[in-house]
Amino acid sequence: MALARRFLPSMSLLRAFEAAARLQSFTAAGAEMNLTQSAVSRQIRALEELLGAELFIRERQAVRLTVAGEVYAREIREALQRIAGATLTFRANPEGGTLNLAILPTFGTRWLAPRLPGFLRGNPGITLNLTTRLSPFDFRLEALDAAIHFGAADWPGAELDLLMSETVVPACSPALAERHGFRAPADLLAAPLLHLVSRPDAWERWFALQGVPFGPLRGMLFDQFATAAQGAISGIGVALLPEFLIEDELARGDLVRALDLPMESAERYYLASPTTRATYPPLDAFRRWIRAEAAGGAGEGG
Incomplete structure (x- = not known):
């Protein structure tokens, strides 16, 4: 940190720069911060002297960011937002600690959310914040402590705890099933197939498992299970x-199994967390809880 302090501008300089960059005006930035235009200008100049380069191009009564200034502004804005978020989180729960968790949308709403009251009852001091992420990210660049990951056991810089496997089944609306009269796996080749972007080879693997020869498998693409399921419910494939x-859609009859031929997915669900947070108490508590929940078999074959 002794070296880092040399490159750590004061908060007043950074706030003035962020406002001026966002508003593209020293005058407007001054009005927002209750400062004069000249005061903002002096702070920007002090920051430029620290950086050794200009952040703005000054043109008579207007200013605009340099190319490097635009990049710096984006990074400073993100850093200030993280500081503000950390402060808000601490104020909301100064004693128990906070866990910032990234979730997969359908898994989060269908499997995780109904179980969370149990975790919160058992850990009343922990504040749990949820955000959606569809794919792996760099924990060093995100203010997140952990993430639910579905895929291969591969996430650079992260520790992975295996949670559960998954079984998929061909599902459709009752009307579509009646119209096509599915009796054998090959019958599905004549029906519109709905594909998930995250699993582009799922249907190929399913037909191969059933021993059915197939050519190119075309159809609509979806980026989330929820929309794919709704598409199936509406009868489009x-x-x-x-x-x-x-489970709820099958129980209500909104969806039916086109054929009762399930397939275990090659991928698995994991709890991913940065190795630097391995001993963080809220994360440790959540890890123990979710592994116990997953061990109940809720995701293994339904």
Whole structure:
């Protein structure tokens, strides 16, 4: 940190720069911060002297960011937002600690959310914040302590705790099933197939498992299970969906199994966390809790 302090401008300089960069005006930035235009100008000049380069191009009564200034402004804005978020989180729960968790949307709403009251009852001092992420990210650049990951056991810089496997089944609306009269796996080749962007080869693997020869498998693409399931409910096609995520739709009859031929996905669900947070108490508590929940088999074959 002794070296880092040399490159750590004061908060007043950074706030003045962020406001001027966002508003593209020293005068407007001054009005927002209750400072004079000249005061903002002096702070920007002090920051430029510290950096050894100009951040703005000054043109008569107007200013605009340099190319390097635009990049710096974006990074400073993100850093200030993280500081503000950390402060808000601390004020909301100064004693128990906070866990910032990234979730997959359908898994989060269908499997995780109904179970969270149990975690919160058992850990009343912990504040849990949820945000959605569809794919792996760099924990060093995100203010997140952990993430639910579905895929291969591969996330650079992260520790992975195996949670559960998953079984998918071809599902569709009752009307579509009646119209096509599915009796054998090959019958599904004549139906519109719904594909998930995150699993582009799922149908190929399913037909191969059933021993059915197939050519190019075209159809609509979806980026989330929830929309794919809704598409199947509306009757536009057959989707390969995790049984444990569509239990309610199957129970209500909104969806039916086109054929009762499930397939275990090659991927798995994991709790991913940065190795630097391994001993963080809220994360440790959540890890122990979610592994126990997953061990109950809720995701294994439905």
